Amino acid sequence: MIRIKNGLNLPIVGSPLNLIDESKRSTWLAIIGDDYKGMKPQMLVEVGNKVEIGQKLFEDKKRPGVFITSPGAGEIINISRGEKRKFLSLTIKLASQEQSVSFKPIMTKPSNLMNEEEIKKVLLESGLWTALRTRPFDKTPYAGTRPAAIFIKAMDTNPLSFDPEIIIKKYEANFYDGINILAKLTSGKVYVCVKKNSSIKSAQPQVSVEEFSGLHPAGNPGTHIHYLDPVSENKTVWHIDYQDVIAISKLFADGKLWTTRYVALSGPHALNPRIIKTRLGTSIDDLLSGEVKSPSETRVVSGSVLNGTGYFKEKAYLGRFHHQITLLAEGHNRELFGWATPGLHKFSVTNVFLSKLLLKKKFAFNTSVNGQHRNIVPVGSYERVLPGDFLATNLLKSIMAKEIDDSINLGCLELSEEDLALCTYVCPSKTDFGKNLRELLDVIEKEG
Structure with a gap:
C-alpha cells in the first residue's frame, strides 16, 4: 500500500449520502468541446439531423479514425462555435423513444477470443476509445498506438466525492470483464488503483491491484502513475475511469453503448x-x-x-x-x-485561524478567492500539497515562465490540470497553475 502524506482533504459540508436516486430524467444533453483536449472536429452531422445512441457525430481531424458518438437519441438542435470557429458544444433534444446503433455486426467473436486490433476497432467505432486518456498530455490516444501500461482509477479522493466501490459492486462482473478486455491493449501491466482495504482483487498476472491511502490527491491518476510507472518523453501510459471500464464491458456484451x-x-x-x-x-x-x-x-x-x-x-x-x-x-x-x-x-491551510483547533469541523466554502493576483511567494505551501518526488516551487516557476527544458526535467510531463489543483488552491498569489500547465504541454506536444 502507498500512503500519500503530502496533500489536503478539504473539510466541506454537503457530502453525498450513499443513496442512489434513479428518479431523475434527462430531456437534453450535449457534447462539450473542451472535454476533448486538442480535438479538431470534422462534422458528420448538422443541425436538424436525427441521431441514434452510438451514431458518429464527428471525427477528430488530428487523430484520424477517432470518432465522437452520440450518448443519446434525438434531434440535433444546436452546434455552437466560438472565436476562430472553435467548437464549443453540440446539443441534442432527446426523443421519447430512443434507438441505439448496434455494434454486433463488427463483433465476429466473443471479447475473450478477440485480439488487440479487433478490440480497438470496436472501441473506435463506438466512440468509447475517447474514454482513454494518455500521459503525457492527458489527451485521447491516437488510433493504432499502444501504451506501456494502463491505469484504472477505482477510487476517488476529491472533495465531496462518493466511494466508487458502491457502483463497482452493482456491476462487479462487468468491471472485471472490462479489465480483461483492456489488458489486451497493452503488453505491460494493468494497474487497478483502489482505496485501502478494498474488496477489489485480481488473480490475473497482468493485472496489479494497488492500494493508495492518505490525503487527496491520493485518488488522482497522476499520483498513481508517478508512484507505479512514471512516464517520460519516450514513454506513454493510458488511464481510464471505473465507470468507463464497466461501459466497455457492456458494449462487448450487448453490442450497444452504455450511457x-x-x-x-x-x-x-x-x-x-x-x-x-x-x-x-x-x-x-x-x-x-x-x-x-x-x-x-x-x-x-x-x-x-x-x-x-x-x-x-x-x-x-x-x-x-x-x-x-x-x-x-x-x-x-x-x-x-x-x-x-x-x-x-x-478554513486555512496555514493555521492562521482558531478554526484549526476544531479538528472535525466542516465549513461552508464559497467561491471567493480572498485576495487578488500577485507574485509567487515561496512559503512552502506548494510542497505541502504536491506529493511525490517533485521540487514543487521550482516546477511551478518553470511552468509559469514557459521554460520547456527545465519543466520537463522537473516532471511536468507526469501532470495534468487536476494534479496542480491543490497548488492553485493554496497559492498565496492566486495563480491558476492548471491553465498555465495546459498551455505549456500544448507547446511541448507541438514542438515534438
Missing part, C-alpha cells in the same frame, strides 16, 4: 446531497430542479470544486469525465480585514 453515469450531487447549497443515476452529457438543469438552496446565490460546478467547470450557456451540461455536480455559495461579499479576525468559521 449511464453516476454522479454526486453535493456541496453547501445542495438541499439533499446524494448519488444520482443519470447519463453522459445530461443537462444540469434537468438534475437541479428543486435541489438548490438559494439558486440566485449559487455557483454550479460540473466536477470537483478543485478542478471542475463552471456552469454557463455552452457548458450547462455534465462534463464527459465528471462524477460530481457541486453547489457552492457565490462569494460576492468582501470582508474588511478578514485576515485579522479569529476565524472560527474559516
Whole structure:
C-alpha cells in the first residue's frame, strides 16, 4: 500500500449520502468541446439531423479514425462555435423513444477470443476509445498506438466525492470483464488503483491491484502513475475511469453503448446531497430542479470544486469525465480585514485561524478567492500539497515562465490540470497553475 502524506482533504459540508436516486430524467444533453483536449472536429452531422445512441457525430481531424458518438437519441438542435470557429458544444433534444446503433455486426467473436486490433476497432467505432486518456498530455490516444501500461482509477479522493466501490459492486462482473478486455491493449501491466482495504482483487498476472491511502490527491491518476510507472518523453501510459471500464464491458456484451453515469450531487447549497443515476452529457438543469438552496446565490460546478467547470450557456451540461455536480455559495461579499479576525468559521491551510483547533469541523466554502493576483511567494505551501518526488516551487516557476527544458526535467510531463489543483488552491498569489500547465504541454506536444 502507498500512503500519500503530502496533500489536503478539504473539510466541506454537503457530502453525498450513499443513496442512489434513479428518479431523475434527462430531456437534453450535449457534447462539450473542451472535454476533448486538442480535438479538431470534422462534422458528420448538422443541425436538424436525427441521431441514434452510438451514431458518429464527428471525427477528430488530428487523430484520424477517432470518432465522437452520440450518448443519446434525438434531434440535433444546436452546434455552437466560438472565436476562430472553435467548437464549443453540440446539443441534442432527446426523443421519447430512443434507438441505439448496434455494434454486433463488427463483433465476429466473443471479447475473450478477440485480439488487440479487433478490440480497438470496436472501441473506435463506438466512440468509447475517447474514454482513454494518455500521459503525457492527458489527451485521447491516437488510433493504432499502444501504451506501456494502463491505469484504472477505482477510487476517488476529491472533495465531496462518493466511494466508487458502491457502483463497482452493482456491476462487479462487468468491471472485471472490462479489465480483461483492456489488458489486451497493452503488453505491460494493468494497474487497478483502489482505496485501502478494498474488496477489489485480481488473480490475473497482468493485472496489479494497488492500494493508495492518505490525503487527496491520493485518488488522482497522476499520483498513481508517478508512484507505479512514471512516464517520460519516450514513454506513454493510458488511464481510464471505473465507470468507463464497466461501459466497455457492456458494449462487448450487448453490442450497444452504455450511457449511464453516476454522479454526486453535493456541496453547501445542495438541499439533499446524494448519488444520482443519470447519463453522459445530461443537462444540469434537468438534475437541479428543486435541489438548490438559494439558486440566485449559487455557483454550479460540473466536477470537483478543485478542478471542475463552471456552469454557463455552452457548458450547462455534465462534463464527459465528471462524477460530481457541486453547489457552492457565490462569494460576492468582501470582508474588511478578514485576515485579522479569529476565524472560527474559516478554513486555512496555514493555521492562521482558531478554526484549526476544531479538528472535525466542516465549513461552508464559497467561491471567493480572498485576495487578488500577485507574485509567487515561496512559503512552502506548494510542497505541502504536491506529493511525490517533485521540487514543487521550482516546477511551478518553470511552468509559469514557459521554460520547456527545465519543466520537463522537473516532471511536468507526469501532470495534468487536476494534479496542480491543490497548488492553485493554496497559492498565496492566486495563480491558476492548471491553465498555465495546459498551455505549456500544448507547446511541448507541438514542438515534438
